[in-house]
Amino acid sequence: MASTLSIDIQRRLEPFTLRVQFTIGAEILVLFGPSGAGKTQTLQAIAGLMKPDAGRITLDETVFFQRYPGQPQINLPPQRRRIGYVFQQYALFPHMTALDNVALPIGRGREAQRRAYELLDQMKIAHLAQRMPHELSGGQQQRVAIARALAAQPSVLLFDESFSALDHAVRTQLHADLRTLQAERGLIVVYVTHNLDDAFAVGQRIAILQEGKIEQIGALAEVCRFPATLRVAQMLGLSNIIKGRVVAVELDRLWLEWEGYRIEAVCPSPPPAPGSWVTAFIRPEEIRLVYPDRPLTRFAGHNLLAARIIEQRPGRRLNHLWVAVGAMTVEIAHPYTAYIGMDLSSGQDVHIGFRPESVVIIPEHSPQSVPVYSQVSHHL
Structure with missing residues (x-):
C-alpha cells in the first residue's frame, strides 16, 4: 500500500x-x-x-x-x-x-x-x-x-x-x-x-x-x-494575457470585445455578466497564421484578426513570432517547418486565428477554501 x-x-x-x-x-x-x-x-x-x-x-x-x-x-x-x-x-x-x-x-x-x-x-x-x-x-x-x-x-x-x-x-x-x-x-x-x-x-x-x-x-x-x-498565470510566465468586455453570453459560449474585435471563447462557470470585464490568456502555440491563398481551417476559422509582424526569434524547440493586434503585442509559437514560403519579415501584414477553446478565462478571485489552522491560529 x-x-x-x-x-x-x-x-x-x-x-x-x-x-x-x-x-x-x-x-x-x-x-x-x-x-x-x-x-x-x-x-x-x-x-x-x-x-x-x-x-x-x-x-x-x-x-x-x-x-x-x-x-x-x-x-x-x-x-x-x-x-x-x-x-x-x-x-x-x-x-x-x-x-x-x-x-x-x-x-x-x-x-x-x-x-x-x-x-x-x-x-x-x-x-x-x-x-x-x-x-x-x-x-x-x-x-x-x-x-x-x-x-x-x-x-x-x-x-x-x-x-x-x-x-x-x-x-x-x-x-x-x-x-x-x-x-x-x-x-x-x-x-x-x-x-x-x-x-x-x-x-x-x-x-x-x-x-x-x-x-x-x-x-x-x-x-x-x-x-x-491572474497571479498564478503571471508566475507561470503565461503570455498573451488580455482583458476584454463581455458583450454576449450564449449557452457554453461568450463573446468579448477586445482591441476592436469580437472574440469568441468558452464560457466559464459561473458565467460572467454581460458588460463585465474579464481577464483571459491565449497560448502562443495555439495561435495560427492564416495562409492568404488557402481556405480557412477549423483551427484558424475562428477569431480571425488582422495583425502586423513585429519580430521573430528562434527558440530551443519552437520559432517565436510577435505580432501587433491593435495596441497589443501577441506572441505566436510554431514549429520551424510551419509557414514555409510565407513572408514573416518585420512589418508584414498577416491574419491570425485561434479556436474559442484557446481563450482561457482566468477567475477574478481565488477559489474559496476552508481556512487552515482555524483551531489554533488565535492561540499563536
Missing part, C-alpha cells in the same frame, strides 16, 4: 506567515515559486530541521509533528523521520570518499560498505566510489548526494533546488533518473524549484507557492491550462 504524507502547518516568518496544507502520495510534487516564497522552509519542516508554530505533519499513521491546543505536542527528531534530503549544495563531507559519504547513514563495517556500493551502482557511479568530492563533477556529486539520501531507505525524498547549478544536459539526465527512481521505489518526492523547465521535467503535480501561501495545487497540466488566478 502506497504511503501518504500530509502537511498542515504554519510558521511566522519575515515578512509573512508560512501557511501550507497539502497531501502527497507516491508521486513527484513540485513546490514552485520565487525565492523567499517559503519553499525551503516547508521542506525543512517536513524533515524536522525547522519547527512550525502550529499544525501537524504525518506519514501514514506516524506523526512527525503536532502542535494543537489541548493535544500532546510531538516533534520527532530528523533521524527518526527517515526522510532523504538532497540539499542545493550537496553537503558532502569533503574528507570522505564517495563510498564513505553514502555509507555514513547506514553505519560502519563491511555490510554498510556493501550497501553503499550498491547505491552508488544504482546511481551509475560505482566506478567513482573511492573518489573524494573535489574530484567529482557537479553531476557526480549530486548522484552521491542522492545515493546517500537513499541509504536510510526512506519513503520520502526532498530536493531543494538540487539541480539548479548543473548544466542543461546533466540536469536533463538527472531528471530522467529521478523519475525512474521514484517509479521503481514508489517514493514520495517533494521537489523545490523556481525554474519552470525543472518543474515540467520532473513534476506530476505542482503547488504554486507565493509569500508563504499555496496559490494553487493540482496536476501540472491542469494548473498550467487553468490557472486559478
Whole structure:
C-alpha cells in the first residue's frame, strides 16, 4: 500500500506567515515559486530541521509533528523521520570518499560498505566510489548526494533546488533518473524549484507557492491550462494575457470585445455578466497564421484578426513570432517547418486565428477554501 504524507502547518516568518496544507502520495510534487516564497522552509519542516508554530505533519499513521491546543505536542527528531534530503549544495563531507559519504547513514563495517556500493551502482557511479568530492563533477556529486539520501531507505525524498547549478544536459539526465527512481521505489518526492523547465521535467503535480501561501495545487497540466488566478498565470510566465468586455453570453459560449474585435471563447462557470470585464490568456502555440491563398481551417476559422509582424526569434524547440493586434503585442509559437514560403519579415501584414477553446478565462478571485489552522491560529 502506497504511503501518504500530509502537511498542515504554519510558521511566522519575515515578512509573512508560512501557511501550507497539502497531501502527497507516491508521486513527484513540485513546490514552485520565487525565492523567499517559503519553499525551503516547508521542506525543512517536513524533515524536522525547522519547527512550525502550529499544525501537524504525518506519514501514514506516524506523526512527525503536532502542535494543537489541548493535544500532546510531538516533534520527532530528523533521524527518526527517515526522510532523504538532497540539499542545493550537496553537503558532502569533503574528507570522505564517495563510498564513505553514502555509507555514513547506514553505519560502519563491511555490510554498510556493501550497501553503499550498491547505491552508488544504482546511481551509475560505482566506478567513482573511492573518489573524494573535489574530484567529482557537479553531476557526480549530486548522484552521491542522492545515493546517500537513499541509504536510510526512506519513503520520502526532498530536493531543494538540487539541480539548479548543473548544466542543461546533466540536469536533463538527472531528471530522467529521478523519475525512474521514484517509479521503481514508489517514493514520495517533494521537489523545490523556481525554474519552470525543472518543474515540467520532473513534476506530476505542482503547488504554486507565493509569500508563504499555496496559490494553487493540482496536476501540472491542469494548473498550467487553468490557472486559478491572474497571479498564478503571471508566475507561470503565461503570455498573451488580455482583458476584454463581455458583450454576449450564449449557452457554453461568450463573446468579448477586445482591441476592436469580437472574440469568441468558452464560457466559464459561473458565467460572467454581460458588460463585465474579464481577464483571459491565449497560448502562443495555439495561435495560427492564416495562409492568404488557402481556405480557412477549423483551427484558424475562428477569431480571425488582422495583425502586423513585429519580430521573430528562434527558440530551443519552437520559432517565436510577435505580432501587433491593435495596441497589443501577441506572441505566436510554431514549429520551424510551419509557414514555409510565407513572408514573416518585420512589418508584414498577416491574419491570425485561434479556436474559442484557446481563450482561457482566468477567475477574478481565488477559489474559496476552508481556512487552515482555524483551531489554533488565535492561540499563536
